[in-house]
Amino acid sequence: MSDLRKVSSNPHIRAKDTTAKIMLTVVIGLLPATLFGIYNFGLRAALIVAISVATTVLTEYIYERLCKKKITVGDFSAVVTGLLLALNLPVSVPLWIPVVGGAFAILVVKLLFGGLGQNFMNPALAGRCFLLISFPAIMTNFECDAYSGATPLAAIKAGQGVNVMDMIIGRTAGTIGETSMIAIVIGACILILAGVIDLKVPGSYIVSFVVFVALFATLSGRTVNGPYISAQLAGGGLMLGAFFMATDYVTRPVTKKGQYVFGIFLGFLTAVFRIFGAGAEGVSYAIILGNLLVPLIEKYTMPKCFGRGGERS
Amino acid sequence: MAKFTFLGGIHPYDGKDLSRDKPMKAVLPKGDLVYPLSQHIGAPASPVVKKGDRVLAGQKIAEAQGFVSAPIYATVSGTVKAIEPRRVVTGDNVMSIVIENDQAYEEVEYPQPAPVESLSREEIVGKIKEAGVVGMGGAGFPTHVKMSPKEPEKIEYVIANCAECEPYLTSDYRRMLEEPEKLIGGLKVILQLFPNAQGILAVEDNKPDCIELLKKLTQEEPKISVAGLKTKYPQGSERQLIYAVTGRAINYEMLPADVGCIVDNVDTVVAINRAVREGKPLMNRIVTVTGDAVANPQNFIVRIGTNYGELIEEAGGFKTEPAKIISGGPMMGFALFHLDVPTTKTASALLCLTKDEVSEAEPSACINCGRCAEVCPGRVVPKLLAEYAERFDFENFEKYNGLECCECGCCSFICPAKRPLTQAIKSGRKLLLAEKKKKK
Numbered sequence: 001m002s003d004l005r006k007v008s009s010n011p012h013i014r015a016k017d018t019t020a021k022i023m024l025t026v027v028i029g030l031l032p033a034t035l036f037g038i039y040n041f042g043l044r045a046a047l048i049v050a051i052s053v054a055t056t057v058l059t060e061y062i063y064e065r066l067c068k069k070k071i072t073v074g075d076f077s078a079v080v081t082g083l084l085l086a087l088n089l090p091v092s093v094p095l096w097i098p099v100v101g102g103a104f105a106i107l108v109v110k111l112l113f114g115g116l117g118q119n120f121m122n123p124a125l126a127g128r129c130f131l132l133i134s135f136p137a138i139m140t141n142f143e144c145d146a147y148s149g150a151t152p153l154a155a156i157k158a159g160q161g162v163n164v165m166d167m168i169i170g171r172t173a174g175t176i177g178e179t180s181m182i183a184i185v186i187g188a189c190i191l192i193l194a195g196v197i198d199l200k201v202p203g204s205y206i207v208s209f210v211v212f213v214a215l216f217a218t219l220s221g222r223t224v225n226g227p228y229i230s231a232q233l234a235g236g237g238l239m240l241g242a243f244f245m246a247t248d249y250v251t252r253p254v255t256k257k258g259q260y261v262f263g264i265f266l267g268f269l270t271a272v273f274r275i276f277g278a279g280a281e282g283v284s285y286a287i288i289l290g291n292l293l294v295p296l297i298e299k300y301t302m303p304k305c306f307g308r309g310g311e312r313s
Numbered sequence: 314m315a316k317f318t319f320l321g322g323i324h325p326y327d328g329k330d331l332s333r334d335k336p337m338k339a340v341l342p343k344g345d346l347v348y349p350l351s352q353h354i355g356a357p358a359s360p361v362v363k364k365g366d367r368v369l370a371g372q373k374i375a376e377a378q379g380f381v382s383a384p385i386y387a388t389v390s391g392t393v394k395a396i397e398p399r400r401v402v403t404g405d406n407v408m409s410i411v412i413e414n415d416q417a418y419e420e421v422e423y424p425q426p427a428p429v430e431s432l433s434r435e436e437i438v439g440k441i442k443e444a445g446v447v448g449m450g451g452a453g454f455p456t457h458v459k460m461s462p463k464e465p466e467k468i469e470y471v472i473a474n475c476a477e478c479e480p481y482l483t484s485d486y487r488r489m490l491e492e493p494e495k496l497i498g499g500l501k502v503i504l505q506l507f508p509n510a511q512g513i514l515a516v517e518d519n520k521p522d523c524i525e526l527l528k529k530l531t532q533e534e535p536k537i538s539v540a541g542l543k544t545k546y547p548q549g550s551e552r553q554l555i556y557a558v559t560g561r562a563i564n565y566e567m568l569p570a571d572v573g574c575i576v577d578n579v580d581t582v583v584a585i586n587r588a589v590r591e592g593k594p595l596m597n598r599i600v601t602v603t604g605d606a607v608a609n610p611q612n613f614i615v616r617i618g619t620n621y622g623e624l625i626e627e628a629g630g631f632k633t634e635p636a637k638i639i640s641g642g643p644m645m646g647f648a649l650f651h652l653d654v655p656t657t658k659t660a661s662a663l664l665c666l667t668k669d670e671v672s673e674a675e676p677s678a679c680i681n682c683g684r685c686a687e688v689c690p691g692r693v694v695p696k697l698l699a700e701y702a703e704r705f706d707f708e709n710f711e712k713y714n715g716l717e718c719c720e721c722g723c724c725s726f727i728c729p730a731k732r733p734l735t736q737a738i739k740s741g742r743k744l745l746l747a748e749k750k751k752k753k
Binding site for chain 1: 318320323325326384404430480503552553556560563565566567635637638639643644645646648649650666669670671672674677678679680681682683688690691692693694696697711716717720722723725726727728729730731733735736739
């Protein structure tokens with residue numbers, strides 16, 4: 001019986017897409033924003049990106065080596081985390097900041113909870129929020145060689161005028177990867193065309209954000225007009241967050257309906273934080289808070305199955 | 314209302330070009346023929362011959378036991394060599410009748426059949442039962458049971474499942490193209506059983522030539538129409554097919570008859586035609602022998618009981634050593650550990666692949682991408698069910714509709730983390746159903 005062949009349960013064929021390919025596509029989708037960040041803020045931005053990515057990948061590798069687990073750095077998910085973290089840092093941060101943030105994101109938020117797929121918050125955002133709370137002065141200092149003023153969102157909050165065109169192109173102060181709406185949207189289009197993300201989460205997030213921000217701003221006695229809304233949309237981390245972080249598979253609901261609920265909730269929270277909060281920004285906190293609600297949202301938005309009403313939607 | 318498609322599903326590489334243009338070709342078995350007594354759903358048949366008996370092709374060798382069961386016929390002339398357990402495609406050892414082929418292929422005399430129009434409902438169903446016709450699409454459910462719903466007058470649609478959505482399979486395609494009159498003839502027999510039903514030939518639109526041909530041939534048939542369905546796997550799955558054709562949806566606890574439908578696969582309808590119009594039992598079927606490892610892929614007319622090894626030889630043997638051999642299609646077929654198994658009533662293909670994509674794909678952690686839920690035709694969340702099944706959490710498994718899974722394999726196919734989702738859910742269903750049976 002030497003001619004026995006391999007058997008396995010059906011199906012016997014597999015689609016070509018892999019986790020690594022998906023993660024690599026996300027990296028490619030982030031490249032326009034990354035390159036614009038380097039162009040906008042100078043080579044120091046590239047250095048921060050490199051340090052952040054190196055930290056996340058190395059942290060994962062070393063942890064898995066020490067714990068004698070399967071090495072998973074080949075799935076590129078650590079690269080995505082490192083890159084996202086760097087894009088969420090001001091260019092002026094000391095170089096140990098991406099190291100501390102990257103290590104926290106990967107070790108505490110991702111690996112200690114069981115690795116890829118098990119983290120309950122987006123690791124990059126949790127890393128950023130950890131840094132924001134621990135080192136608020138460093139993390140909110142957006143002064144650099146290129147820009148000396150406040151971020152556009154802070155300016156709006158203070159009632160000053162902003163140049164919306166500059167914000168859309170990205171020639172403003174802010175974190176490395178968040179300033180250029182155009183670059184982010186180009187990257188998002190790559191992900192949408194590649195089938196990696198769809199518009200359910202970002203679409204409902206952005207639409208609900210517009211509704212709530214208009215409502216809350218009116219309630220707090222501001223004039224809400226086109227330029228104001230445009231500035232709110234283009235400013236801060238909304239675009240980067242909506243397309244690249246709220247869409248993180250692991251930490252958004254898996255159910256279709258749940259994704260809309262999640263997006264709407266994020267829009268609401270972001271508007272609350274931006275209008276009523278102490279700071280000008282709120283995307284990161286909104287998303288990680290939203291992440292915490294995902295199990296609950298999923299539970300109440302489970303789809304109906306075929307033959308019990310689910311065949312139509 | 315017809316939808317012509319369903320939600321979910323996948324578009325795998327279809328591989329049908331390998332054998333699409335090969336006309337059906339009869340294969341004469343040379344070696345022993347093996348007839349497992351259980352090649353249908355229900356009670357195994359019971360042998361009516363004993364070791365040493367001489368039998369003719371077309372002679373009944375095993376009798377149905379009970380209503381949900383089916384008889385089995387010899388397909389060659391020869392001597393009963395043994396009645397013993399033999400290995401079948403699923404890997405199980407099943408009690409089987411072994412016939413030593415005398416290579417004379419002597420056949421019994423079939424009585425002259427009466428014209429169909431003169432037959433009563435009971436007579437037609439009786440003939441189908443006596444001929445041993447079972448669902449030849451893969452499930453093997455005895456056809457006469459399907460033909461006996463509680464209220465035949467409530468059947469509104471008789472659907473011939475001509476979707477053939479499994480990749481690589483071209484057996485139904487060839488049958489439709491080469492013997493469409495037998496398919497239509499069989500459908501008319503079924504329609505005679507259900508006076509209020511219309512017949513629908515449901516074909517996937519990747520077979521435009523079949524659609525055109527069948528449309529032409531049924532022009533004059535007021536009760537028969539052709540439905541061109543969107544090509545997508547698993548369009549041929551019963552529930553999805555009914556939905557695409559009629560807009561009606563059934564869950565796992567329901568039968569097609571509950572929504573006024575009867576569904577039969579192409580080869581089954583042809584077998585009904587043969588049983589009722591020619592008075593001949595189910596003795597052969599079309600088997601596509603294909604895959605990139607096969608020298609000369611073919612669509613064979615195979616006498617049931619023929620050894621798989623002989624089919625490979627007939628197809629010119631292997632041009633490359635296969636890494637995996639599958640009985641049936643790549644999505645729902647059974648992997649074989651060797652070729653020494655017989656062709657049964659439900660074997661639609663013998664697929665030999667040079668690559669085993671399953672053993673090459675290393676499963677990794679679920680990233681919650683949701684693709685499994687997107688492609689699931691049952692509209693459940695496979696990754697969740699697989700998790701419950703792996704943890705033996707049957708309460709949640711059932712709550713989230715684990716029993717609705719039709720095991721089509723779409724979730725495992727699409728999973729970027731290469732997780733064996735279908736396998737986990739399949740095991741979960743088996744265990745849960747067994748437990749429920751015990752409680753009853």
